[in-house]
Amino acid sequence: MERELGISYPTVRSRLNAVIEELGYEVKGESAPSDDLAERRREILQRLSAGEISATEAAELINQLKK
Numbered sequence: 522m523e524r525e526l527g528i529s530y531p532t533v534r535s536r537l538n539a540v541i542e543e544l545g546y547e548v549k550g551e552s553a554p555s556d557d558l559a560e561r562r563r564e565i566l567q568r569l570s571a572g573e574i575s576a577t578e579a580a581e582l583i584n585q586l587k588k
Contacts, residue, residue: 531559561586565579565583
């Protein structure tokens with residue numbers, strides 16, 4: 522779906538969750554990152570894409586977010 526829609530996985534997941542909730546169901550077991558965590562991850566990936574940091578540095582920064 523991600524490739525077909527041209528949007529990120531977290532966006533797809535969020536939209537699907539919204540549809541599920543609109544249908545009157547509760548989304549349980551949600552393991553999606555918080556909005557703040559997702560935003561920080563996006564910033565790291567943007568820096569990687571812009572060539573500001575290496576892939577190794579990006580991986581280290583993302584792993585630090587989990588702690």
